[in-house]
Amino acid sequence: MSVLRAIGLMSGTSLDGVDVALIETDGERRTVLRASGYRPYTEEERALLRRALADGATLSDRTSRPGVLLDAEALITRAHAEAVEAFMTEQGLSRADIDVVGFHGQTVLHRPEAALTVQIGDGEALARRLGIPVVHDLRAADVAAGGQGAPLVPVFHRALAEAAGMELPLAVLNIGGVANVTLIGADGELLAFDTGPGNALLDDLVQKRTGAPYDGGGAIAASGRPDEALLAWLLTHPYFVRRPPKSLDRNWFSHRIVAHLPTADAAATLAAFTARSAARALDFVGARPKRWIVGGGGALNGEILRLLSAQTGAEVVTADSVGWSSAALEAQAFGFLAVRSLKGLAITYPSTTGAPQAMTGGVLARP
Ligand SMILES: Nc1ncnc2c1ncn2[C@@H]1O[C@H](COP(=O)(O)OP(=O)(O)O)[C@@H](O)[C@H]1O
Numbered sequence: 033m034s035v036l037r038a039i040g041l042m043s044g045t046s047l048d049g050v051d052v053a054l055i056e057t058d059g060e061r062r063t064v065l066r067a068s069g070y071r072p073y074t075e076e077e078r079a080l081l082r083r084a085l086a087d088g089a090t091l092s093d094r095t096s097r098p099g100v101l102l103d104a105e106a107l108i109t110r111a112h113a114e115a116v117e118a119f120m121t122e123q124g125l126s127r128a129d130i131d132v133v134g135f136h137g138q139t140v141l142h143r144p145e146a147a148l149t150v151q152i153g154d155g156e157a158l159a160r161r162l163g164i165p166v167v168h169d170l171r172a173a174d175v176a177a178g179g180q181g182a183p184l185v186p187v188f189h190r191a192l193a194e195a196a197g198m199e200l201p202l203a204v205l206n207i208g209g210v211a212n213v214t215l216i217g218a219d220g221e222l223l224a225f226d227t228g229p230g231n232a233l234l235d236d237l238v239q240k241r242t243g244a245p246y247d248g249g250g251a252i253a254a255s256g257r258p259d260e261a262l263l264a265w266l267l268t269h270p271y272f273v274r275r276p277p278k279s280l281d282r283n284w285f286s287h288r289i290v291a292h293l294p295t296a297d298a299a300a301t302l303a304a305f306t307a308r309s310a311a312r313a314l315d316f317v318g319a320r321p322k323r324w325i326v327g328g329g330g331a332l333n334g335e336i337l338r339l340l341s342a343q344t345g346a347e348v349v350t351a352d353s354v355g356w357s358s359a360a361l362e363a364q365a366f367g368f369l370a371v372r373s374l375k376g377l378a379i380t381y382p383s384t385t386g387a388p389q390a391m392t393g394g395v396l397a398r399p
């Protein structure tokens with residue numbers, strides 16, 4: 033099958049910024065990872081997006097845009113357009129060089145049990161502004177069919193692992209605001225779901241206590257002691273026992289669960305919560321992977337990696353260290369998914385989102 037050049041775009045629940053990545057792929061086995069870029073949100077933009085999450089929580093249909101949502105949607109579209117334009121200039125690319133853009137948008141509500149998932153961002157407007165076809169709204173068809181609409185990235189993780197001939201079983205953990213795992217079985221079978229919190233609670237805590245946007249390297253967490261009793265209690269939450277498929281909204285857990293602890297211990301507790309809930313993924317597999325590959329911004333949190341290794345007994349490595357990209361992994365996935373969408377290939381499966389059958393998704397906007 034033909035190889036296409038795709039730019040993937042991701043703005044995750046951390047609200048840190050827009051990740052941009054160029055890949056060349058046939059949407060199946062052949063993928064070459066190219067350059068990536070990043071356009072951080074300004075403090076003002078982030079404040080608007082935080083208000084959009086609050087207003088999004090009240091939505092009961094996916095098309096209405098009450099409160100600040102209309103403004104936030106315009107911001108998301110503009111920020112992504114700027115991110116692509118800057119990236120293309122940097123890389124010396126023109127629109128004719130790019131076949132398709134995969135545009136995730138910004139999730140402001142994710143309630144699959146109510147058949148509702150809302151990503152703001154105007155795919156039509158982005159296609160017009162860039163002069164490039166845009167595949168967007170990649171979660172909607174899955175959720176409409178009764179799937180969780182998440183995670184969408186497993187098919188990409190498997191393609192990368194197979195292309196590299198990696199030993200299976202293998203776990204790929206993406207630690208964004210929320211954490212999601214892809215477990216690739218010995219025969220390439222997929223099991224994927226959100227494991228629990230990623231960085232979001234720790235970000236919120238550190239921001240509140242110190243003003244910094246995140247716990248750099250996990251240093252604060254590493255300097256504290258987790259509250260074991262609280263951790264044990266947190267891990268009794270029914271979500272961790274529930275069989276996959278399953279997915280989480282960012283608002284399911286709050287950093288306020290550690291409000292009573294000194295900063296270092298609070299951070300240590302949240303880092304341990306992320307690592308231990310991720311390790312609980314092993315409750316749902318037969319053979320334990322010997323290796324976990326970690327991507328997303330959380331790959332830079334050494335304390336979470338250390339705790340994950342202690343919990344799983346596995347070798348825990350970063351996506352960067354295996355020749356992938358921790359920062360760009362999700363954006364690359366959306367480029368890959370856009371190509372699969374264009375080709376009518378499946379992007380979700382019963383074992384990844386609980387979709388009733390393997391199904392494609394995404395909406396194509398032509399410039
Ligand atoms: N140097 C670092 N040390 C620890 N954590 C980091 C570092 N840099 C980024 N992060 C974490 O990564 C997050 C962004 O990760 P990302 O994969 O973009 O998440 P999302 O998909 O939710 O946007 C930040 O909010 C922060 O928690």
Ligand SMILES: [Mg+2]
Pocket residue numbers: 042043044045046047048049050051
């Ligand atoms: Mg991000």
